[in-house]
Amino acid sequence: ETGVTQSPTHLIKTRGQQVTLRCSSQSGHNTVSWYQQALGQGPQFIFQYYREEENGRGNFPPRFSGLQFPNYSSELNVNALELDDSALYLCASSSRGLRGETQYFGPGTRLLVL
Amino acid sequence: QKEVEQDPGPLSVPEGAIVSLNCTYSNSAFQYFMWYRQYSRKGPELLMYTYSSGNKEDGRFTAQVDKSSKYISLFIRDSQPSDSATYLCAMNRDDKIIFGKGTRLHILP
Numbered sequence: 103e104t105g106v107t108q109s110p111t112h113l114i115k116t117r118g119q120q121v122t123l124r125c126s127s128q129s130g131h132n133t134v135s136w137y138q139q140a141l142g143q144g145p146q147f148i149f150q151y152y153r154e155e156e157n158g159r160g161n162f163p164p165r166f167s168g169l170q171f172p173n174y175s176s177e178l179n180v181n182a183l184e185l186d187d188s189a190l191y192l193c194a195s196s197s198r199g200l201r202g203e204t205q206y207f208g209p210g211t212r213l214l215v216l
Numbered sequence: 217q218k219e220v221e222q223d224p225g226p227l228s229v230p231e232g233a234i235v236s237l238n239c240t241y242s243n244s245a246f247q248y249f250m251w252y253r254q255y256s257r258k259g260p261e262l263l264m265y266t267y268s269s270g271n272k273e274d275g276r277f278t279a280q281v282d283k284s285s286k287y288i289s290l291f292i293r294d295s296q297p298s299d300s301a302t303y304l305c306a307m308n309r310d311d312k313i314i315f316g317k318g319t320r321l322h323i324l325p
Contacts, residue, residue, distance in 0.1 A: 104259070106259075135313075137315075142224065142317070142318075143317055143318075144220075144304050144315030144316050144317045145315045146315070147312040147313055147314070158312055160312055192259050192260070194259075205262065205313070207259030207260045207261070209257075209258055209259050210258075210259050
């Protein structure tokens with residue numbers, strides 16, 4: 103186990119709704135990255151938060167937004183949900199930004215949009 | 217052309233065989249090269265990372281990077297049924313990590 107936790111584990115929403123996903127980083131880590139993993143695909147980078155500031159963003163629209171809190175936990179918010187947003191959402195925590203050797207993934211939140 | 221190409225498989229091999237998993241990439245700016253293992257309904261788990269051409273060994277796993285050919289490999293020796301999973305290659309570029317699609321591996325007892 104990595105010590106990274108995510109909630110909820112599963113979620114069902116309807117198109118147009120909004121969703122908030124949560125991530126608690128591993129102790130001692132100050133950076134959280136969020137990824138979207140569609141079925142049969144590799145994870146796609148959404149954005150990263152470092153010390154409460156967004157620090158890098160992938161090719162996702164502004165309706166994907168996030169927050170990082172002083173304890174380094176993080177939220178991913180998605181507004182105006184679309185069917186294609188159905189995916190596994192992963193967060194990864196690290197202590198040195200995007201150096202891959204220190205990124206530890208949580209189990210993910212599986213989102214289904216109907 | 218995608219930045220990272222990886223054959224999705226599935227790849228089925230008998231227990232005890234040597235497994236070879238591969239990725240190609242197009243962007244010379246990639247700095248770090250990683251392999252993750254992902255079991256069904258779990259998050260990816262980092263197996264290996266390297267930042268230079270050559271081989272890196274860790275137990276039954278060997279990661280190989282050839283920057284001149286833009287090609288990376290993961291070898292698994294003495295494969296076990298517990299190695300059955302999806303293997304993702306990943307590469308770091310500036311401020312983000314790019315993953316391959318993943319290769320589904322089945323080790324047959």
